[in-house]
Amino acid sequence: MEFRTKIDIPKFGFGISHNDRCIFVGSCFAENIGNKLAETKIPTSVNPTGILYNPLSICKSIKNALSGKEYNDNDVFPSGGTWNCFDFHSRFSNPDMATCIESLNEATKTFANEILRANVMFVTFGTAFVYEHADTMEVVCNCHKLPENRFNRRLLTVSEIVESWSECIKTLTEANPNLRIIFTVSPIRHWRDGAHQNQISKSTLHLATNELNAKFGSTFYFPAYEIVMDELRDYRFYATDMVHPSETAVQYIWERFSETFFSEQTKSAIAWISKITAAANHRPANPQSDAYKAFCNHNLTEIERIKEKIGAIDFSEEEEKFSRFA
Numbered sequence: 001m002e003f004r005t006k007i008d009i010p011k012f013g014f015g016i017s018h019n020d021r022c023i024f025v026g027s028c029f030a031e032n033i034g035n036k037l038a039e040t041k042i043p044t045s046v047n048p049t050g051i052l053y054n055p056l057s058i059c060k061s062i063k064n065a066l067s068g069k070e071y072n073d074n075d076v077f078p079s080g081g082t083w084n085c086f087d088f089h090s091r092f093s094n095p096d097m098a099t100c101i102e103s104l105n106e107a108t109k110t111f112a113n114e115i116l117r118a119n120v121m122f123v124t125f126g127t128a129f130v131y132e133h134a135d136t137m138e139v140v141c142n143c144h145k146l147p148e149n150r151f152n153r154r155l156l157t158v159s160e161i162v163e164s165w166s167e168c169i170k171t172l173t174e175a176n177p178n179l180r181i182i183f184t185v186s187p188i189r190h191w192r193d194g195a196h197q198n199q200i201s202k203s204t205l206h207l208a209t210n211e212l213n214a215k216f217g218s219t220f221y222f223p224a225y226e227i228v229m230d231e232l233r234d235y236r237f238y239a240t241d242m243v244h245p246s247e248t249a250v251q252y253i254w255e256r257f258s259e260t261f262f263s264e265q266t267k268s269a270i271a272w273i274s275k276i277t278a279a280a281n282h283r284p285a286n287p288q289s290d291a292y293k294a295f296c297n298h299n300l301t302e303i304e305r306i307k308e309k310i311g312a313i314d315f316s317e318e319e320e321k322f323s324r325f326a
Contacts, residue, residue, distance in 0.1 A: 004231060004233070005230050005231055005233070006231055007223050007226050007227050007230060007231045007256075009222070009223060009256065009259075009260050012182075012220055012260065012261070014180065015261050015262060015263050015266065016037075016042060016120060016261040016262065016266070017042070017262075017263065017265075017266045017269075018040075018041065018042050018043075018266070018269060018310050018311060018313060019311065020042060020043070020119050020120055021043040021044075021045075021114075021117050021118045021119055021120070022034075022037060022042060022043065022044045022045070022118060022119075022120045022121070022122065023044070023045045023046075023048075023114045023115060023118040023120075023121045023122070024037075024044065024045070024046045024047065024121075024122045024124070025047055025048075025049075025052065025058055025061070025062070025121065025122070025123055025124070026047070026051075026052055026053075026058055026122075026123050026124030026125060026126065026184075026186070027051060027052070027053050027124045027125070027126030027127075027186040027188065028051050028126075028186075028188065029124050029126070029184070029186040029187065029188055029224065029245075030046065030047060030051075030122060030123075030124035030184075030186075031046050031047055031051065032245075032250045032253075033122070033224070033250070033253065033254060033257060034046035034047070034122065036250075036254045036257075037257075039274075039277065040270045040273060040274075041270075041273050041277075041313045041314065041315070043314075045110075045114040045118070047089075048065075048107050048110045048111040048114055049061045049065070049087075049088055049089070049092075049107045049108065049111050050088050050089025050090075050091050050092060050107075050141075050142075051089045052089070052141050053125075053126035053127050053141070054125070054126065054127055054128065054129065054130045054139070054141070054156065055125050055128070055156065055161045055164065055165060055205070055208065056130060056139045056156065056160070056161075056164055057087070057130075057139060057140070057141035058123060058125070059164045059165055059167075059168040060087065060139070060141075061087065061111065061141070062111075062115065062168055062171070062172065063168060063171060064087065064108060065108050065109075065111035065112040065115060066112055066115060066171055066172070066175050068112065069108060070105055070108075071085065071087075071101050071104040071105055071108070072101065073097070073101070075087070075101070075104070076097060076100055076101060076104075078097075079144055079145070079146060080144070080145060081095060082094055082095050082100070083095070083096070083097045083100040083101075084100070084142075084144040085100070085104055086133065086138070086140035086141065086142065086144070087104075087140075087141055088104060088107070088141065088142065089141065089142055090142055090144060092104055092107065093144065115172065115175060115176060115179070116175060116176055118176065118179060119176075119178050119179060119180065120179070120180050120182065121172070121179055121180070121181050121182070122182050122184060122222070123181060123182070123183050123184070124183075124184045124185070124186050124224075125183065125184070125185055125186065125205040125208075125209070126186040126188065126190070127190050127193070127201050127205075128155055128156045128161070128200075128201040128202075128204035128205050128208075129153060129154070129155055129156070129190070129193060129197075129201055130153070130154060130155075130156055131143055131151040131152070131153050132151060132152045132153075132154065133150065133151060134149070134150055134151055134152055135150075137152075155197075155200065155201065155204065156204060157204070158204055158207045158208045158211065161204070161205070161208035162208050162211045162212060162215075165208070165212055166212070166215065166216075169181060169212070169216055169218070169219060173218055179218065180218055180219075180220065181216075181218060181219045181220070182219070182220045182221070182222050183209040183212065183213070183219060183220070183221050183222070184221070184222045184223075184224045184225070185202060185205045185206055185209065185224070185225040186224070186225065187224055187225045187227075187228035187229060187245055187249075188243060188244050188245065189243045191243050202225065206225075209221055222257070222260070224253055227252070227253050227256055228245055228249055228253070232249055232252065236248075237249040237252075258270075269306075269309075269310050272302075272306060273306060273313070275302075276299055276302055276303060276306070276315065276318055277318060279295070279299050279318075280299070280317070280318040280321045280322065282295075284325075287325050288325075292325055293325055293326060296321075296322040296323070296324075296325045296326040297322075297326045299318070299322050300319065300322045300323065300326055303315045303318065303319060303322075
Protein backbone atom coordinates (compact mmCIF):
# COMPACT_ATOMS: atom_id res chain seq x y z
CA MET A 1 0.00 0.00 0.00
CA GLU A 2 1.06 3.58 -0.69
CA PHE A 3 0.71 5.77 2.38
CA ARG A 4 1.39 9.03 0.58
CA THR A 5 0.26 10.88 -2.51
CA LYS A 6 3.10 11.08 -5.01
CA ILE A 7 2.89 14.05 -7.35
CA ASP A 8 2.94 13.13 -11.02
CA ILE A 9 5.39 15.50 -12.75
CA PRO A 10 4.60 15.71 -16.46
CA LYS A 11 7.33 15.24 -19.06
CA PHE A 12 8.89 18.50 -20.16
CA GLY A 13 10.24 17.24 -23.46
CA PHE A 14 13.72 18.52 -22.61
CA GLY A 15 16.34 18.01 -19.92
CA ILE A 16 19.18 19.92 -18.29
CA SER A 17 22.83 18.95 -18.68
CA HIS A 18 26.27 20.54 -18.41
CA ASN A 19 25.76 21.93 -21.91
CA ASP A 20 22.95 24.16 -20.63
CA ARG A 21 22.92 27.49 -18.81
CA CYS A 22 20.26 28.13 -16.19
CA ILE A 23 19.08 31.17 -14.31
CA PHE A 24 16.86 31.23 -11.20
CA VAL A 25 14.91 34.32 -10.18
CA GLY A 26 12.30 35.00 -7.54
CA SER A 27 11.70 34.12 -3.91
CA CYS A 28 14.25 32.58 -1.57
CA PHE A 29 12.98 29.13 -2.57
CA ALA A 30 14.54 29.78 -6.00
CA GLU A 31 17.85 30.12 -4.18
CA ASN A 32 17.44 26.74 -2.43
CA ILE A 33 17.16 24.77 -5.67
CA GLY A 34 19.29 27.14 -7.76
CA ASN A 35 22.24 26.82 -5.39
CA LYS A 36 21.96 23.03 -5.46
CA LEU A 37 22.06 23.10 -9.25
CA ALA A 38 25.10 25.40 -9.16
CA GLU A 39 26.89 22.82 -6.96
CA THR A 40 26.64 20.31 -9.83
CA LYS A 41 28.79 22.65 -11.95
CA ILE A 42 25.96 23.13 -14.44
CA PRO A 43 26.33 26.86 -15.28
CA THR A 44 23.75 28.51 -13.04
CA SER A 45 23.01 32.07 -11.98
CA VAL A 46 20.83 32.63 -8.90
CA ASN A 47 18.98 35.89 -8.29
CA PRO A 48 21.55 38.33 -9.73
CA THR A 49 19.45 41.25 -8.45
CA GLY A 50 18.57 39.62 -5.13
CA ILE A 51 15.51 37.87 -3.75
CA LEU A 52 12.24 39.07 -5.27
CA TYR A 53 8.88 37.85 -3.99
CA ASN A 54 6.06 39.17 -6.16
CA PRO A 55 5.48 38.72 -9.92
CA LEU A 56 5.51 42.44 -10.78
CA SER A 57 8.87 43.10 -9.11
CA ILE A 58 10.44 40.10 -10.85
CA CYS A 59 9.04 41.31 -14.17
CA LYS A 60 10.31 44.85 -13.58
CA SER A 61 13.79 43.58 -12.73
CA ILE A 62 13.93 41.58 -15.97
CA LYS A 63 12.74 44.51 -18.08
CA ASN A 64 15.19 46.92 -16.43
CA ALA A 65 18.04 44.52 -17.14
CA LEU A 66 17.16 43.96 -20.80
CA SER A 67 16.52 47.66 -21.42
CA GLY A 68 19.96 48.54 -20.05
CA LYS A 69 18.66 50.74 -17.24
CA GLU A 70 21.36 52.68 -15.42
CA TYR A 71 20.65 53.62 -11.83
CA ASN A 72 21.63 57.03 -10.47
CA ASP A 73 21.21 59.28 -7.43
CA ASN A 74 17.46 59.59 -8.06
CA ASP A 75 16.93 55.84 -7.66
CA VAL A 76 18.33 55.49 -4.14
CA PHE A 77 17.37 56.84 -0.73
CA PRO A 78 18.94 56.90 2.74
CA SER A 79 17.40 54.92 5.58
CA GLY A 80 18.80 53.19 8.65
CA GLY A 81 22.34 54.29 7.91
CA THR A 82 22.46 52.85 4.39
CA TRP A 83 21.50 53.82 0.86
CA ASN A 84 18.75 51.63 -0.58
CA CYS A 85 16.77 51.06 -3.76
CA PHE A 86 13.12 49.97 -3.97
CA ASP A 87 13.93 47.73 -6.96
CA PHE A 88 16.50 45.66 -5.06
CA HIS A 89 16.86 43.38 -2.09
CA SER A 90 18.56 44.83 1.00
CA ARG A 91 21.79 42.93 0.28
CA PHE A 92 22.55 45.70 -2.22
CA SER A 93 22.16 48.43 0.42
CA ASN A 94 25.37 50.19 1.38
CA PRO A 95 26.47 53.02 3.71
CA ASP A 96 28.14 54.69 0.71
CA MET A 97 25.79 56.02 -1.98
CA ALA A 98 28.26 55.66 -4.87
CA THR A 99 29.07 52.07 -3.90
CA CYS A 100 25.37 51.27 -3.66
CA ILE A 101 24.63 52.67 -7.14
CA GLU A 102 27.65 50.91 -8.61
CA SER A 103 26.47 47.55 -7.22
CA LEU A 104 22.96 48.12 -8.62
CA ASN A 105 24.32 48.76 -12.10
CA GLU A 106 26.75 45.86 -11.98
CA ALA A 107 23.95 43.50 -10.92
CA THR A 108 21.64 44.79 -13.65
CA LYS A 109 24.29 44.25 -16.33
CA THR A 110 25.09 40.79 -14.97
CA PHE A 111 21.39 39.90 -15.00
CA ALA A 112 21.04 40.98 -18.65
CA ASN A 113 24.09 38.94 -19.68
CA GLU A 114 22.82 35.87 -17.85
CA ILE A 115 19.40 36.14 -19.50
CA LEU A 116 20.95 36.41 -22.96
CA ARG A 117 23.17 33.35 -22.39
CA ALA A 118 20.66 31.10 -20.59
CA ASN A 119 18.45 28.53 -22.23
CA VAL A 120 16.39 27.71 -19.12
CA MET A 121 14.96 30.24 -16.66
CA PHE A 122 13.21 29.21 -13.44
CA VAL A 123 10.85 31.84 -12.04
CA THR A 124 9.54 31.34 -8.49
CA PHE A 125 6.59 33.45 -7.38
CA GLY A 126 6.36 33.82 -3.60
CA THR A 127 3.33 36.02 -3.02
CA ALA A 128 0.59 37.87 -4.89
CA PHE A 129 0.55 40.61 -2.27
CA VAL A 130 2.46 43.76 -3.15
CA TYR A 131 3.40 47.01 -1.44
CA GLU A 132 2.88 50.20 -3.42
CA HIS A 133 4.68 53.38 -2.43
CA ALA A 134 1.99 55.76 -1.19
CA ASP A 135 3.48 58.75 -3.06
CA THR A 136 4.41 57.18 -6.42
CA MET A 137 2.00 54.18 -6.44
CA GLU A 138 4.94 52.13 -7.74
CA VAL A 139 5.16 48.53 -6.58
CA VAL A 140 8.36 48.05 -4.56
CA CYS A 141 10.30 44.83 -4.27
CA ASN A 142 11.44 45.65 -0.74
CA CYS A 143 10.20 48.18 1.80
CA HIS A 144 13.62 48.39 3.50
CA LYS A 145 11.99 48.63 6.95
CA LEU A 146 10.39 52.00 6.25
CA PRO A 147 7.17 52.80 8.20
CA GLU A 148 4.09 50.90 7.01
CA ASN A 149 2.15 54.12 6.42
CA ARG A 150 4.51 54.88 3.52
CA PHE A 151 2.97 51.98 1.55
CA ASN A 152 -0.33 50.55 0.45
CA ARG A 153 -0.62 46.77 0.61
CA ARG A 154 -2.88 45.01 -1.87
CA LEU A 155 -3.47 41.72 -3.63
CA LEU A 156 -2.63 41.48 -7.32
CA THR A 157 -5.33 40.15 -9.60
CA VAL A 158 -4.77 37.19 -11.88
CA SER A 159 -5.25 39.44 -14.93
CA GLU A 160 -2.59 41.90 -13.67
CA ILE A 161 -0.04 39.12 -13.37
CA VAL A 162 -0.95 37.58 -16.72
CA GLU A 163 -0.84 40.94 -18.50
CA SER A 164 2.52 42.01 -17.04
CA TRP A 165 4.08 38.60 -17.59
CA SER A 166 2.73 38.27 -21.13
CA GLU A 167 4.71 41.40 -21.98
CA CYS A 168 7.70 40.12 -20.01
CA ILE A 169 7.71 36.74 -21.79
CA LYS A 170 7.59 38.48 -25.17
CA THR A 171 10.51 40.71 -24.11
CA LEU A 172 12.48 37.67 -22.91
CA THR A 173 11.89 35.58 -26.03
CA GLU A 174 12.69 38.48 -28.35
CA ALA A 175 16.00 38.95 -26.53
CA ASN A 176 16.68 35.21 -26.30
CA PRO A 177 14.54 33.03 -28.63
CA ASN A 178 16.04 29.82 -27.19
CA LEU A 179 14.92 30.56 -23.63
CA ARG A 180 12.49 28.19 -21.89
CA ILE A 181 10.72 29.59 -18.83
CA ILE A 182 9.67 27.29 -15.99
CA PHE A 183 7.36 28.77 -13.35
CA THR A 184 7.16 27.52 -9.78
CA VAL A 185 5.12 28.70 -6.81
CA SER A 186 7.08 28.82 -3.58
CA PRO A 187 5.88 26.43 -0.86
CA ILE A 188 7.11 28.90 1.77
CA ARG A 189 4.12 30.18 3.71
CA HIS A 190 3.70 33.93 4.11
CA TRP A 191 2.21 33.50 7.55
CA ARG A 192 2.03 37.21 8.31
CA ASP A 193 -0.72 37.32 5.68
CA GLY A 194 -2.75 34.90 7.78
CA ALA A 195 -3.69 31.35 6.80
CA HIS A 196 -6.65 32.30 4.62
CA GLN A 197 -4.93 35.21 2.88
CA ASN A 198 -1.84 33.09 2.25
CA GLN A 199 -4.01 30.54 0.46
CA ILE A 200 -5.70 33.25 -1.61
CA SER A 201 -2.28 34.60 -2.55
CA LYS A 202 -0.92 31.20 -3.59
CA SER A 203 -4.14 30.43 -5.49
CA THR A 204 -3.79 33.68 -7.42
CA LEU A 205 -0.26 32.71 -8.42
CA HIS A 206 -1.40 29.25 -9.53
CA LEU A 207 -4.20 30.65 -11.66
CA ALA A 208 -1.85 33.17 -13.26
CA THR A 209 0.86 30.61 -14.12
CA ASN A 210 -1.81 28.29 -15.50
CA GLU A 211 -3.09 31.01 -17.84
CA LEU A 212 0.43 31.91 -18.95
CA ASN A 213 1.31 28.30 -19.73
CA ALA A 214 -1.89 27.94 -21.76
CA LYS A 215 -1.00 31.10 -23.67
CA PHE A 216 2.68 30.48 -24.43
CA GLY A 217 4.50 27.47 -25.83
CA SER A 218 7.81 28.40 -24.22
CA THR A 219 6.62 28.33 -20.59
CA PHE A 220 6.15 25.41 -18.21
CA TYR A 221 5.35 24.64 -14.57
CA PHE A 222 7.30 22.61 -11.97
CA PRO A 223 5.11 21.56 -8.99
CA ALA A 224 7.40 22.38 -6.06
CA TYR A 225 4.43 23.76 -4.10
CA GLU A 226 2.39 20.62 -4.64
CA ILE A 227 5.28 18.33 -3.65
CA VAL A 228 5.49 20.01 -0.23
CA MET A 229 1.77 20.49 0.34
CA ASP A 230 0.48 17.15 -0.95
CA GLU A 231 3.36 14.70 -1.16
CA LEU A 232 5.31 15.54 2.00
CA ARG A 233 2.35 16.96 3.91
CA ASP A 234 3.85 16.79 7.41
CA TYR A 235 5.29 19.34 9.84
CA ARG A 236 8.48 17.29 10.17
CA PHE A 237 9.32 18.62 6.70
CA TYR A 238 9.31 22.21 7.95
CA ALA A 239 12.03 24.19 9.67
CA THR A 240 11.62 25.22 13.31
CA ASP A 241 9.62 28.31 12.26
CA MET A 242 6.98 25.95 10.77
CA VAL A 243 6.93 28.18 7.68
CA HIS A 244 10.01 27.38 5.60
CA PRO A 245 10.63 23.88 4.24
CA SER A 246 13.32 21.99 6.15
CA GLU A 247 16.60 20.94 4.57
CA THR A 248 15.11 17.43 4.24
CA ALA A 249 12.18 18.84 2.27
CA VAL A 250 14.47 20.91 0.04
CA GLN A 251 16.62 17.84 -0.56
CA TYR A 252 13.55 15.80 -1.51
CA ILE A 253 12.37 18.45 -3.97
CA TRP A 254 15.90 18.48 -5.38
CA GLU A 255 15.66 14.72 -5.90
CA ARG A 256 12.33 15.12 -7.75
CA PHE A 257 13.90 17.95 -9.75
CA SER A 258 16.82 15.66 -10.65
CA GLU A 259 14.49 12.84 -11.70
CA THR A 260 12.62 15.27 -13.93
CA PHE A 261 15.47 17.07 -15.68
CA PHE A 262 18.61 14.89 -15.53
CA SER A 263 19.38 12.00 -17.84
CA GLU A 264 21.28 8.99 -16.48
CA GLN A 265 24.38 10.35 -18.19
CA THR A 266 24.00 13.72 -16.44
CA LYS A 267 23.38 12.04 -13.08
CA SER A 268 26.57 10.02 -13.56
CA ALA A 269 28.52 13.18 -14.42
CA ILE A 270 27.15 14.96 -11.34
CA ALA A 271 28.17 12.05 -9.10
CA TRP A 272 31.68 12.16 -10.58
CA ILE A 273 31.91 15.93 -10.10
CA SER A 274 30.61 15.72 -6.51
CA LYS A 275 33.57 13.47 -5.60
CA ILE A 276 35.92 16.22 -6.75
CA THR A 277 34.11 18.99 -4.84
CA ALA A 278 33.96 16.82 -1.71
CA ALA A 279 37.69 16.10 -2.02
CA ALA A 280 38.42 19.83 -2.33
CA ASN A 281 36.54 20.45 0.92
CA HIS A 282 38.50 17.72 2.74
CA ARG A 283 40.72 18.99 5.56
CA PRO A 284 43.95 16.94 5.69
CA ALA A 285 45.66 16.12 8.97
CA ASN A 286 49.02 16.93 7.36
CA PRO A 287 48.78 18.94 4.12
CA GLN A 288 52.57 18.64 3.63
CA SER A 289 52.58 14.83 3.59
CA ASP A 290 53.40 12.77 0.49
CA ALA A 291 50.01 11.08 0.84
CA TYR A 292 48.14 14.38 0.59
CA LYS A 293 50.31 15.45 -2.34
CA ALA A 294 49.36 12.25 -4.15
CA PHE A 295 45.71 12.86 -3.22
CA CYS A 296 45.85 16.35 -4.80
CA ASN A 297 47.59 15.11 -7.94
CA HIS A 298 45.02 12.35 -8.34
CA ASN A 299 42.16 14.86 -8.17
CA LEU A 300 43.83 17.22 -10.63
CA THR A 301 44.08 14.27 -13.03
CA GLU A 302 40.39 13.47 -12.44
CA ILE A 303 39.47 17.07 -13.23
CA GLU A 304 41.24 16.83 -16.57
CA ARG A 305 39.44 13.55 -17.31
CA ILE A 306 36.08 15.17 -16.54
CA LYS A 307 36.86 18.13 -18.79
CA GLU A 308 37.82 15.79 -21.64
CA LYS A 309 34.64 13.76 -21.32
CA ILE A 310 32.03 16.38 -20.36
CA GLY A 311 33.42 19.70 -21.54
CA ALA A 312 34.61 23.01 -20.15
CA ILE A 313 33.53 22.94 -16.50
CA ASP A 314 34.66 25.59 -14.04
CA PHE A 315 36.90 23.84 -11.51
CA SER A 316 39.02 26.94 -10.86
CA GLU A 317 38.39 26.93 -7.10
CA GLU A 318 39.13 23.21 -6.76
CA GLU A 319 42.19 23.39 -9.01
CA GLU A 320 43.61 26.25 -6.93
CA LYS A 321 43.23 24.19 -3.73
CA PHE A 322 44.78 21.03 -5.16
CA SER A 323 47.60 22.84 -6.98
CA ARG A 324 48.66 24.49 -3.74
CA PHE A 325 49.85 21.15 -2.36
CA ALA A 326 50.44 19.01 -5.48
